[in-house]
Amino acid sequence: MISIMRSVRRMRAVFFARNLEYLRDRASFGWNLVFPVLIVFALAVVFSGPPRPLFTVTAVASDSLPELLEFPGIEIISADRSKALDRLSRQQTDLVVEVVEDSVRYWVNGNSASGAILELLLKYTESRSLERGETDGEAIRYVDWVVPGILGMNMMYSALWGVGYVVVRYRQAGYLRRLRATPLTKFEFLSAQVLSRLLVTLTASTIVFVGTNLILDYKMVGSLGLLFIIALVGGLAMITLGLAIACRTESKEFADGLLNAITFPMLLLSDVWFSLDGSPYWVQMIAQVLPLTHVLEAARAVMLDDAGVTDIAIHLAILVGFCTVGMGLSIKLFKW
Amino acid sequence: MVTVLLPKIGPVMPEVILSVTGLEKSYDKVIAVAGLDFDIAKGECFGLLGPNGAGKSTTLAMLEGMEDPTRGTVQYYGGPLPSDYQTRVGIQFQATALQDFLTPFDNLKLFSSFYDDPIPMDHLIDQFRLQEFLHRDSRRLSGGQRQRLLLALALVHNPEIVFLDEPTTGLDPRSRRDLWDVVSALKADGRTLILTTHYMEEAEILCDELVILSHGKALLQGPPKQLIADAGVSDLDTLFLSLTGETLVKTQEVMK
Structure with a gap:
């Protein structure tokens, strides 16, 4: 002691x-x-200025990605689904896509305007069937x-x-x-x-x-x-x-x-x-x-x-x- | 003149406190100490004298318990160095930095806290005349003030043996004499002092017994006056010259 x-x-x-x-x-x-x-x-x-006019799409490992993603001005990031959805809920990405066989699954953040625009573009450009998912969460x-x-x-x-x-x-x-x-x-x-x-x-x-x-x-x-x-x-x-x-x-x-x-x-x-x-x-x-x-x-x-x-x-x-x-x-x- | 008020540690006994036998120390292929044998009596001031590279500091480090010998032994009252040896000895190293931004007061407080029964700080402050610079950043002390502080730190736990490694190197003549007064007072207290120096005058004034070292070996051992008388020379420097062909004074000049 x-x-x-x-x-x-x-x-x-x-x-x-x-x-x-x-x-x-x-x-x-x-x-x-x-x-x-x-x-x-x-x-x-x-970084206090307005957000950059750039769409970011996160692709969950897939072979034949939607045609939309070949457009200029869209940045593509690869990640697993869980990480991708985390990013989406923080609005660090505007859209998440995953191609499963002949259909395209996609997720958007309900609070994201960029996501809504990309969703619209995807519907116009994609010939395969689309399956929608949604997350929410404020942008950080x-x-x-x-x-x-x-x-x-x-x-x-x-x-x-x-x-x-x-x-x-x-x-x-x-x-x-x-x-x-x-x-x-x-x-x-x-x-x-x-x-x-x-x-x-x-x-x-x-x-x-x-x-x-x-x-x-x-x-x-x-x-x-x-x-x-x-x-x-x-x-x-x-x-x-x-x-x-x-x-x-x-x-x-x-x-x-x-x-x-x-x-x-x-x-x-x-x-x-x-x-x-x-x-x-x-x-x-x-x-x-x-x-x-x-x-x-x-x-x-x-x-x-x-x-x-x-x-x-x-x-x-x-x-x-x-x-x-x-x-x-x-x-x-x-x-x- | 400094008056030392340290508590008395008992009467001086003519017994051997440290005994050195066949002491050797080598680093890789360099032999720093090449076989030393001597005894140090309790209460005496024992000097290790020699130029730079003679093996003084290495020998001192082994006596302090800071370095293990390559061969040979250092015995304390005839036995191995006890596990609490560090609480029985006080060491003033040749070159010691202190923590930046701490004052002498902070340092005394810090070092006092390492021991169970330290000397009261006021006592040490008086004895070593630390008052005038007690609250000054330790990096801004003069050479003499710094040495007085280091000596106070070495004595904070009232040790039985005090090691002083070239305590006056780099000091001006007045500071050097101040420190001699302190050392003489410690000696008068009955403490055993072991010091290294390359100053002849210092060795003659302070030491009861000394060993003259050169290249890790002892050339001569005995009381300074007796060594001078036996050799029929006028002083230690002449004696050293006759033994080695070189003078300590020259060594000092080269250092400066």
Whole structure:
């Protein structure tokens, strides 16, 4: 019991020291808050104009697609039926078509004018029998879709650099060696770093989330509590990944390279800025091994579709797996 | 003159606190320490003297328990180093960064929290004259202020043995003398001090016993005055020159 109390006391001391260091580094602290806000506002301005005059049709894997889809100005995306209908209900696509033997099934969103026009065109141009389906759902603006991406990206940078880079800097400067000469254990040190950065990440994300929502009023239909849990588990997954990278690295330059090698694929493949629904299968498979993908899929499901805990359980389970592996590797391999 | 008010840790006993036997350390094919044997008596100030690359810091790291020897042993009161050895020793490293943006006060508080029964902070602040820069960002301290802070951090848990790795390197003459006063006061408390230096004058003033190292080997061991007298030379630098053909002063100049 006494040993646990000692351990907690030492962890708490390192935790507060790290928080102090971060809070007094006003440039980093400010940047972590200002940067994502700037991006959200910039994108809100850029995409605030009228919708582009372009029809988007999602085709469920079929061979002989309707003639209508050969018309210019129509973008075709392939997806499985479930994903296609999800997109339709968010009005990210105007029409979903699926050819079954000699008939064409199609779905439109009852709230979509573009869908109604495409339906009319399809009826005039298609000789095969038509089978109609309908979904409903309000259109989401780009800003609604991109906000989780920006919050997730900010969390990723804050977690990976705030822990990974800082631990390597401590090691290179000899500070870890100094701590090693005290009774502080690896576990205590690493736990304090994780908790401190988690607090920073969650606080910054909450401030940015609330602040930008007050002004932009983006879509948030799900549970705030569940969104917080996603941020908590997602933040932990990224932080422990950063720790695993830093556990033996001695050079800041090398750490920089490693961190970039991890953040870049996430930035490109985890649906931060644009959906990868229409991308090749192998790209989507790579995206599934990146923690940010699961953070964003879960966050968007909650924010845009009011998903419950069972709907996003798989994402949470994968993120918990990342945390366990990351922390386990860090404790096992950590060198002062 | 600095007055050290640290709690007394008992009378000085002429017993061996650390005993080094056949100590060796090599990194890949580089031999840093090539077989050292010596004893350190409790309460004495023991110096490891030699130029850069002589193996002083590596030897010190093994005595501190921070590095494992490749061969040989370091014994504490005749036995292996105990598991709580780190709570019995205080270490001032040659080059230690502290957390950015933390003040000496924050650092004292942090390091005090690592131990069950630390010396009261006010006590340390007085002893090491930290008051004047107590709330200044540690990155903005002068060399002497920084060394005083590092020494205070090394002593925060009232250790039995204090290791000082080149504590005055890079300090101006006044700061160096300040630190000598602190070290002398610690010695007067009955604490065992083990320091490395390449300053002859420092070794002569502070050390009761010293080992002169060159290329990882001990060339001579004994009290400074006795070594000088036995060799029939005027000072340690001349003695070192006669042993190795090089002077420590030259080494210092190259470093500057």
